[in-house]
Amino acid sequence: MIKKYLLCALAAFSILPLGAKTPERQVAIVAHRGYWACEAGGQSHNSIAALKASQDLDFWGSEFDVNMTKDGELLVFHDDAVNGKKFKDYDHAEFADVTLPNGEKIPTLDQYLTQFEQDKTCRLVFELKCHDTLARQIKAVEQSIEKLKAHGLYDPKQVIFISFDLQECLIFAEKCPGFTVQYLGSEAERNPEVLAKLGINGIDTNFWKFYSDPTWYTLARRNGMSVNVWTVDDKEHMRTMIELGVDYITTNDPELCRELLQEMGVKELKAGKNFK
Numbered sequence: 001m002i003k004k005y006l007l008c009a010l011a012a013f014s015i016l017p018l019g020a021k022t023p024e025r026q027v028a029i030v031a032h033r034g035y036w037a038c039e040a041g042g043q044s045h046n047s048i049a050a051l052k053a054s055q056d057l058d059f060w061g062s063e064f065d066v067n068m069t070k071d072g073e074l075l076v077f078h079d080d081a082v083n084g085k086k087f088k089d090y091d092h093a094e095f096a097d098v099t100l101p102n103g104e105k106i107p108t109l110d111q112y113l114t115q116f117e118q119d120k121t122c123r124l125v126f127e128l129k130c131h132d133t134l135a136r137q138i139k140a141v142e143q144s145i146e147k148l149k150a151h152g153l154y155d156p157k158q159v160i161f162i163s164f165d166l167q168e169c170l171i172f173a174e175k176c177p178g179f180t181v182q183y184l185g186s187e188a189e190r191n192p193e194v195l196a197k198l199g200i201n202g203i204d205t206n207f208w209k210f211y212s213d214p215t216w217y218t219l220a221r222r223n224g225m226s227v228n229v230w231t232v233d234d235k236e237h238m239r240t241m242i243e244l245g246v247d248y249i250t251t252n253d254p255e256l257c258r259e260l261l262q263e264m265g266v267k268e269l270k271a272g273k274n275f276k
């Protein structure tokens with residue numbers, strides 16, 4: 001049944017001018033939270049080592065998560081709290097001694113961007129986590145932009161923004177014209193057509209959504225949106241997503257994705273390159 005739905009989606013897509021199976025089609029591999037699941041990455045999500053491992057293996061991009069503390073410091077960390085302390089309720093100093101599994105401290109965004117500067121061919125897939133008030137959402141977006149500018153990384157060819165926080169996506173879309181902004185959620189009332197009308201130009205979707213509702217994909221394409229998918233770690237799901245026609249695959253196993261693209265004869269978008 002699932003396969004039938006996906007075939008319908010592919011058939012619908014094949015009539016569109018931007019065909020999914022044109023010979024020039026390329027797929028960008030995004031290392032999820034850096035390439036952490038390897039020796040070089042130290043088995044540590046969002047660590048400097050994981051980012052460096054992504055850069056060293058020339059994956060197209062490296063995804064990372066950004067949370068803002070009570071005093072406005074941006075930290076690269078996935079969860080909204082450490083040891084029960086929420087970032088929104090405590091200043092940066094409270095988290096200064098927290099260590100990651102590989103012994104690194106939680107990186108500040110400044111430290112993370114300093115590592116990105118070492119090899120700018122690796123694109124930033126910048127996830128801003130949800131913040132609880134409009135004031136903090138605005139501040140988190142503005143601070144993110146300022147930091148990127150300070151590190152010479154504020155460039156639509158260098159960074160794409162992603163978030164589950166629709167308000168933050170909208171603020172990025174307004175403040176950063178020309179940049180790719182992808183919404184991470186998949187609520188029915190926020191389908192790609194709705195998002196496009198709001199000014200969002202991309203989706204970054206849980207891959208299961210494409211099985212349960214293949215129209216999600218066609219709606220995105222009909223509205224000219226880029227399509228990213230998370231978090232695809234299994235070879236058969238990767239294969240299905242590649243066949244469906246996604247632009248980006250976000251994965252904890254980027255080397256597996258690279259091997260599969262070679263096996264399928266689909267071009268990998270190289271580090272330092274961008275979609276036309």
Ligand code: MG
Pocket residue numbers: 033063064065127
């Ligand atoms: Mg993330």
